[in-house]
Amino acid sequence: MAGPVVRGPVGRLLERWGLNGGGFAHGVHPPPHKELTAHLPTRRLPFPDEVVLPIRQHAGKPARPIVERGDRVERGDLVAESQGFVSSPIHASAAGTVADVDFWPHPDGSWEQAIRIRVDRFSTQLPRPRLVPRWETLDPSELVDAIRRAGVVGLGGAAFPTHVKLSPPPEYPIDTVLVNGSECEPYLTTDHRTMVEFPERVHLGLRVMMRALGVERGVIGVELNKPDAIEALRRSAPTDLDVSVVGLTVKYPQGAEKMLIRSLLGREVPGGSLPMHVGTLVQNVSSVATIAEVFETGLPLVERIVTVTGRGVRSPANLIVPVGTKLRDLLEHCGGLTPDAREIVFGGPMMGGSVAHLDAPLLKGTTGVVVLTEADVRVPESYPCIRCGRCLDACPLFLNPQLLANLARSGRWDEMEDAHLADCMLCGCCAYVCPSNIPLAQLFRLSKDAVRRKRTVAA
């Protein structure tokens, strides 16, 4: 679907309407700030003294701890098992002794049950000898099960369990697997480095996914501001599979599922539907590489690439870190905070959450740690809505944030639902452009909560 891309002012005009090289209409162009880390090869973070594994690191039901204080664990051992289908197991990300299973600060600001492992400093950190599943010989359901047991979830932020995505109901046949390499959030370069340094893994992971789903076609979408990634992926593309690498216009939120599907396939996911309803499935590029790792090393998801960046941190870096590394240890490794550091964001600055507790651990879904300075943070002042209409021109889903905000302020949830609140993906484009600095996305998040709670009370 993605056609040629026109540059210059004409291109920008076309792009507003989603007509430039495929793509979607509306959206915003926040300053990318990727130059801080885009060129830095990934390094391995030395094992910290302690890792903390909250039982809630994925969408769905939290995992259930199966270890107790004093237990000895090796790297890769199961420490919490999944509860039900939409859930995911959690594995020890370092060898050591379980120090505690108790409440601990969670990056979302709450306290959550977590398994704290005191890392054995003399361990080689080699995993127990294990069988590496051979994808060539496994049938689709065994592949999905191997992925499930490895605790693979989406690494792009939402941390949706991957095995659930790979098990669509038979009435919705999938024809194309899409890999999201757009990384449209400012600052982050996790996916970028993955594509540049491990393109074979991306292709292997995609191959496994296509096999698991019985799909013939795979498309990898990468924003055009990462030519080296496109180049690396094209060079290592397999010849025996229908896999293409497509450059995408640089615009936020290019990586949102609905936008990516529109850009790559020209299909619009109807309101209230999922990608599988239009015959496709989107997986973030880092998660795809993780799937490959499971079949390369047999090791479950215990480490990931994290971008530590922003002008508030002394030496930004792309690091391979054990899941559960505490923010404090990570920042210390990166030279610490600058004196003007004001806000630490887990994930990208458009959708990520602020973290103020330095003991909070990195989760499976933490794409990056962005430290914003005094100069970067938004002004804390709001003004009345001046009905400028910019939010309407920014919303990639063509909602009316101005109307929704008015309704939200007076608690008119029913009318909000009629105004398609459920479709809002909390991308934050509306709040980004609002000159009156109205916390639109936050209002919608709270309204969604209110609607959900009202439903459960009614039921």
Add this chain to the structure above:
Amino acid sequence: MASDRSERSLLVTTPPHLGSGDTTPRIMWTVVASLMPVVAASVWFFGPSALLVVTASVLGAVITEAGFVGRVRLRGGSGVITGILLGLTLPAGIPLWMAFLGGAVSIGLGKLIFGGLGQNIFNPALVGRAFLQAAFPVAVTTWPETGGPWWALRGDNFALPFLSPDPAHTVTAATPLGLMKFEGEGTPLVDLALGTTGGSLGETAGLLILLGGAYLAWRGYLNWRIPVGILATVAVLAGVLHAVDPGRYPGALFTLFSGGLLLGAVYMATDMVTAPVTNLGAWVFAVGIGVLVVVIRMWGGLPEGVMYAILFMNAFVPVLNRATQPRPFGARTVEAPS
């Protein structure tokens, strides 16, 4: 170092953590700045009187706003815009107390009783202007002559409240629209575009208004669809009428550049608060204003119709907003999987 000291000074805010950098006060003050050339031109044409009148109406607006809302809103600058725009609709010779009162009424009646910035339905400057027109019909339509010494006051600016201005001070000139309507006499287009005609302060500098509007549109501070829609509608309708009966109806360019049309189309109809939020709504709104302007000017009893046209369409904005909701992404066509 990631010390506990820094931990205590960390902010927790809600996403998105970045903003586009444009703020409402910046928009408002940029609009004020873009009006400065127009004000300067009015001083050039009408002398110190022009500055006095604009200052009086700005003071009336700002003092009223400050008195009711406090200083915070003042930083928003929207009261200043209202004051300047109102001032620009007035003749240079109007007594200052009337201009001041108009500014106060603009804010009080036009804005505050609706609940302040962002809540009002009608353009506040036009509400003030409509009030003055109703209360002092003679004073607001007494147009001073251009020419004469620059520094001379163009009328009895310092008349005391509730005393009629001394007619000895007033020299009345006809506006191009009035000439056209009542005498059937045209005015050269060059004079209209450059502003060397009689009329209210801001009616006279068409090119500067267009320039200011173009700048604001380029910055994204006004919805270009509105002035383009209004002016195109007026031009087409006037052109057609002129072609049918050139003796009775003036041509398109005369209609565009005469009276308060440019000021209204570029600066008043585009007031974000009182214009539709949707782009489709903006087009309908603009065409509506254009049609009304032509109807009032050509067939109504008044030479000028911009004020009533905009106020009339303002009243329909809530309806327009509701009727032109954007169609959500998912509601569009779905291509079946191939």
